[in-house]
Amino acid sequence: MTRPLIELENVSRYYGSGNTEVRALDGVSLSISPGEFVAIVGQSGSGKSTLMNILGCLDRPTGGVYHVRGKDIAELDADALATMRRETFGFIFQRYNLLTSVSASENVEIPAVYAGLTLQERREKAAELLDKLGLGDRVSHKPGQLSGGQQQRVAVARALINDAEVILADEPTGALDSGSSDELLNLLEEFHATGRTIILITHDPKVAARARRVIELKDGKIISDTGRPSAASAPTETYRYSRKTPSPFAQVVEAIKMAFRSLRANPFRTALTLLGVIIGVSAVVAMLAIGQGSQKEVMARFESMGANLLFVRPGAPGTRMRGDAIATLTLADAEALNELGNVLAAVPSRSGSATMRVGNNDYRGSVEGTTEAWPLAQNRGLKYGTFFTADDVDRRVGVVVLGTTTAGNLFDNVQGAVGQYVFLGGAPFEVAGILEEKGATSWGQDQDDIALVPITTGMMRLFGQNYLSSITIAADDTDRISETEAEATDLLLARHGSEDFQLRNTASILESVEETQNSFSILLGSVAAISLLVGGIGVMNIMLVSVTERTREIGVRMATGARRSDIMIQFVVEALVVGGLGGIAGVLIGLSVCFILSYSGMTVAVTAMPAILAFTSALATGLVFGLLPARQASRLDPVTALASE
Numbered sequence: 001m002t003r004p005l006i007e008l009e010n011v012s013r014y015y016g017s018g019n020t021e022v023r024a025l026d027g028v029s030l031s032i033s034p035g036e037f038v039a040i041v042g043q044s045g046s047g048k049s050t051l052m053n054i055l056g057c058l059d060r061p062t063g064g065v066y067h068v069r070g071k072d073i074a075e076l077d078a079d080a081l082a083t084m085r086r087e088t089f090g091f092i093f094q095r096y097n098l099l100t101s102v103s104a105s106e107n108v109e110i111p112a113v114y115a116g117l118t119l120q121e122r123r124e125k126a127a128e129l130l131d132k133l134g135l136g137d138r139v140s141h142k143p144g145q146l147s148g149g150q151q152q153r154v155a156v157a158r159a160l161i162n163d164a165e166v167i168l169a170d171e172p173t174g175a176l177d178s179g180s181s182d183e184l185l186n187l188l189e190e191f192h193a194t195g196r197t198i199i200l201i202t203h204d205p206k207v208a209a210r211a212r213r214v215i216e217l218k219d220g221k222i223i224s225d226t227g228r229p230s231a232a233s234a235p236t237e238t239y240r241y242s243r244k245t246p247s248p249f250a251q252v253v254e255a256i257k258m259a260f261r262s263l264r265a266n267p268f269r270t271a272l273t274l275l276g277v278i279i280g281v282s283a284v285v286a287m288l289a290i291g292q293g294s295q296k297e298v299m300a301r302f303e304s305m306g307a308n309l310l311f312v313r314p315g316a317p318g319t320r321m322r323g324d325a326i327a328t329l330t331l332a333d334a335e336a337l338n339e340l341g342n343v344l345a346a347v348p349s350r351s352g353s354a355t356m357r358v359g360n361n362d363y364r365g366s367v368e369g370t371t372e373a374w375p376l377a378q379n380r381g382l383k384y385g386t387f388f389t390a391d392d393v394d395r396r397v398g399v400v401v402l403g404t405t406t407a408g409n410l411f412d413n414v415q416g417a418v419g420q421y422v423f424l425g426g427a428p429f430e431v432a433g434i435l436e437e438k439g440a441t442s443w444g445q446d447q448d449d450i451a452l453v454p455i456t457t458g459m460m461r462l463f464g465q466n467y468l469s470s471i472t473i474a475a476d477d478t479d480r481i482s483e484t485e486a487e488a489t490d491l492l493l494a495r496h497g498s499e500d501f502q503l504r505n506t507a508s509i510l511e512s513v514e515e516t517q518n519s520f521s522i523l524l525g526s527v528a529a530i531s532l533l534v535g536g537i538g539v540m541n542i543m544l545v546s547v548t549e550r551t552r553e554i555g556v557r558m559a560t561g562a563r564r565s566d567i568m569i570q571f572v573v574e575a576l577v578v579g580g581l582g583g584i585a586g587v588l589i590g591l592s593v594c595f596i597l598s599y600s601g602m603t604v605a606v607t608a609m610p611a612i613l614a615f616t617s618a619l620a621t622g623l624v625f626g627l628l629p630a631r632q633a634s635r636l637d638p639v640t641a642l643a644s645e
């Protein structure tokens with residue numbers, strides 16, 4: 001005798017508890033051998049569907065033991081149950097339970113997706129089955145375009161595609177006319193003849209009469225069983241099942257396709273969901289480009305100063321008095337600093353203003369006393385003529401180098417000014433050269449409104465005092481600048497006895513500018529991130545709606561062998577597809593905004609980083625906000641899911 005395929009021992013299934021407890025199955029013991037054709041009959045409410053759900057591993061018994069091929073079902077986890085369903089059972093439901101949005105062929109293929117068949121294999125097998133069931137010319141029709149009998153035959157093909165050993169049919173003829181009903185029963189008999197086990201639930205005695213064995217249920221108990229069939233009615237063949245292992249890659253590809261299909265099914269809603277992500281992503285791209293653009297612009301202005309400079313100003317750190325009014329720095333300090341290692345030049349400076357006169361032309365402008373090293377420290381050359389020399393400084397010669405603004409105010413011909421005399425504070429100064437133009441600083445000071453004189457001459461004739469406004473130190477090796485800064489500080493401390501000066505470097509000034517700029521970028525970035533978050537909440541909202549709407553689809557997928565992880569992957573992939581599409585569109589729109597802004601004169605720095613960052617965030621948003629709905633979908637109970645409207 002063959003080992004029983006299915007064995008129930010004292011199995012019960014109770015719903016609810018206490019007063020409302022319903023004993024849908026109450027101590028059922030039953031065994032079914034391979035190749036049997038069994039009808040389970042009974043009045044409505046007698047527990048037939050409950051029994052079928054337990055037999056098909058969609059539901060677990062409350063009590064008792066259930067073995068399939070000798071394996072105790074109680075020991076299997078959700079995934080193992082899914083595998084058991086996929087490899088053993090093919091379900092035919094009274095209400096067909098086809099997915100309305102996909103074709104007949106695609107409906108038939110669903111269980112094969114989870115069994116790991118390739119698209120090609122699935123297509124061929126589905127076509128073959130549908131052809132055999134007389135639907136060869138309906139493969140690409142949607143369920144809505146098929147009659148009830150045709151739909152049920154599609155469902156039969158779906159039950160058969162994985163070569164299930166056991167076909168479980170719950171009132172499959174319930175919604176069919178008698179012609180279609182006869183056809184379906186003939187089909188079931190054919191499959192029985194090929195060695196399959198058929199378990200048919202019905203309340204129609206005519207239908208039950210086609211089975212070899214009839215089991216009658218009443219109030220959750222078996223009240224009659226015609227018993228095992230005689231050898232004569234046994235199937236002519238023994239059933240063989242061929243197994244395959246599903247490939248995760250193919251499953252993800254399938255999930256992506258399904259995702260696009262379900263997004264297409266609701267284009268308006270999809271567009272609105274995408275819009276949320278698109279706005280977020282394009283905001284990130286555009287805001288960061290604007291922030292970086294303004295940072296770049298400001299940095300560029302400061303960087304022209306050179307990174308090798310140190311600035312010494314008189315007055316203790318924190319003093320707010322104007323540098324010129326504090327008498328602590330001297331020419332001797334500058335000379336001492338000049339002797340330090342790694343110092344190209346320590347350039348002293350005394351600034352003030354004076355009235356300049358050429359003929360009848362009077363002009364009051366800024367005058368700065370400095371040394372021959374000024375062009376080196378300022379990184380600024382001459383337009384015409386030459387700069388004054390070290391010798392001019394030593395000998396307190398009356399020479400002057402003019403900026404173009406000053407020269408323009410004093411002379412009709414700027415180039416012709418070289419060699420002419422300017423009266424400064426009543427004394428004649430010969431014009432040695434004209435500085436190259438520099439324009440205005442970012443705070444609006446005209447850098448060409450300047451007259452440079454040897455500091456020694458200036459102190460004697462113009463400024464009326466011997467203290468410096470500043471010393472600019474140009475370092476030789478920028479890498480050693482902090483070392484030089486420390487040495488200069490020590491030197492000045494030693495000379496002055498107290499910290500009555502301030503020393504800063506370009507890098508530290510740049511740093512503080514950069515800090516301000518960064519907080520500006522962070523502000524813009526957070527505004528953008530918030531809109532992306534809002535987009536993400538939109539994705540989650542729509543995914544939750546989608547899970548609710550598609551509960552029955554999830555049930556069908558689970559009944560036909562989808563594991564929890566398959567359902568999870570499907571919904572996560574859908575959310576990722578929304579995030580990805582929104583990300584791509586958002587990046588494109590964000591970049592277009594940048595180009596429009598830069599075209600209209602704004603400095604925007606378009607780099608790959610924000611685009612990559614925003615796209616990745618969109619994907620991550622899809623993932624994070626898709627996880628909860630996906631988890632919710634995968635946790636659905638197959639029986640409840642199938643029963644939902």
Ligand code: ADP
Nearest residue numbers: 015016022024043044045046047048049050051
């Ligand atoms: P049949 O399929 O024979 O018509 P069912 O197996 O569907 O009967 O139901 C058997 C009994 O269990 C019925 O009394 C029904 O009301 C009850 N029942 C079925 N499903 C549930 C459920 N989810 N919760 C509570 N009671 C249920």
Ligand code: MG
Nearest residue numbers: 048049050170
């Ligand atoms: Mg029922």
